[in-house]
Amino acid sequence: MTVTENAPSPSAALPPLAARARSIGGSPVRDILAVTARPEVINFAGGLPAPELFDAEGIAAAYRDVLAEQPARALQYSTTEGEPSLRAALAARTSARGLDTGPDDLLVTTGSQQALSLLATALIEPGDTVLVESPCYLAALQAFGFAGARVVAVPGDEDGIDPGALEELVVRERPKLLYTVPTFQNPTGRTVPAARRAAVAEIAGRCGLWIVEDDPYGELRFEGERLPWIASFDGARDRTVLLGSFSKVMAPGLRLGWLRAPAGLRRACAVAKQAADLHTPTVNQLAAARYLADRDLDAHVARVAGAYGARRDAMLAGLADALPAGSAWSRPEGGMFLWARLPDGYDTTALLPEVVRHDVAYVPGAPFHAGEPDRATLRLCFVTQTPDEIAEGLRRLGAGLRDAVGREA
Structure with a gap:
């Protein structure tokens, strides 16, 4: 028997994935969380409830x-x-x-x-x-x-x-x-x-x-x-x-x-x-x-909401110093998220890598749009960190945005 006869035959190509699996990408939020998993990162990107408040x-x-x-x-x-x-x-x-x-x-x-x-x-x-x-x-x-x-x-x-x-x-x-x-x-x-x-x-x-x-x-x-x-x-x-x-x-x-x-x-x-x-x-x-x-779930939720309200207030208190002049942001009455828009010309997706180098993260707003995205927007989650951590995170965010804009200039 020759060497050629012993060689395995070439494998046929496998059938492709379904079109829907090929056309839908992963979650940008999950991708950001993977990049920012280092413990020193103050992560405003995730939609994670505060684990210390779980009953x-x-x-x-x-x-x-x-x-x-x-x-x-x-x-x-x-x-x-x-x-x-x-x-x-x-x-x-x-x-x-x-x-x-x-x-x-x-x-x-x-x-x-x-x-x-x-x-x-x-x-x-x-x-x-x-x-x-x-x-x-x-x-x-x-x-x-x-x-x-x-x-x-x-x-x-x-x-x-x-x-x-x-x-x-x-x-x-x-x-x-x-x-x-x-x-x-x-x-x-x-x-x-x-x-x-x-x-x-x-x-x-x-x-x-x-x-x-x-x-x-x-x-x-x-x-x-x-x-x-x-x-x-x-x-x-x-x-x-x-x-x-x-x-x-x-x-x-x-x-x-x-x-x-x-x-x-x-x-x-x-x-x-x-x-x-x-x-x-x-x-x-x-x-x-x-x-x-x-248990009294309503009483538990009231305690959680009280803590989250204080964390929202901490984020609202620091945004004016963290974001560029001319930015605007929401003031939610509850929930977990705050939405901000930087002035025209800012691209929060492009700015994110520089911000992450300052050990803080957010989610760019573009992936949340079904139509034409507003690239100057971003989402901040205010519930996962304590008020002191939020203040430090916003200080880092401001420094990261300023450095990113300085590099572009």
Whole structure:
């Protein structure tokens, strides 16, 4: 036998990835967090709740009790829709906040991010139009883009989307849905006033439109009065999906979210979830239900919101010295994020590497735009660091921006 006969034959090329996997990139926020993982970096880039404020003792006790009292159930498969005890507790909390809800109205999801993926699967065909805010939560843009949607931004202002512009786009584009975070929005921190929420609900009812109302931050209010969900307005009751999450009020590692939706769409999402992961982990659901039964989550959230309010104030106090003259920024009444715009001519993506060299980081605003990006914008998360750390981070940010501009000059 010759050497040639012993040689392996050339391998055939593998089939390519799906087009959607090739066309959707990773998360710029995740990429920035990887670059800035050094402990000396004061990181305003992530959307991470403050870990020292987690009720670790209470959560651990809930897990211990569940595993001691019903280990077979906690470690077993569960129903796709979610554990009945957790859905009952979530329904009661939702009803107490002004939206009559029963356990069967809810589907428990593995974080509210999964809810977005399920909705995209259940609602969107490739080429369908989805309307979003400008700017918009980055991972929502990814979820809709991955489903093959054509994503169109609705013009707006400091109060959120413009109802007149929304109606024009609905008539012209015939979209499947509008995605919105009306309370303490990510990335801007802005809140849509009640009158504008009512107008959005009316347009959806009159023109035929699904609304996906994402509310991960709504309980983290430092000042002002709570506003009604869009889902509670008459025009939107039969066409709004309300998303909720424990990630920002209990702990993100639990990966517990939920969606409240009309029956037909909820069933379609349940079928999509069966194909994705069968169900959200049983032990996590039972522990969360036990926590809600034994602990006062509202009191815990009030303590967290109080701490976050002080951290927001620390950031607001230092921005004028940190940012170039002529900059503007939001003043959120709650949530986790603040949005800033530098003067025309600044590019926050280009400036970031120099800023990171000063051991501080932010997220450039460009990736949050579905349409033409505003490159002078940036997002700052104010909840992960203490007020003293925020003050030092802003000092570094100011020095980094000045050095970056000096290098360009």
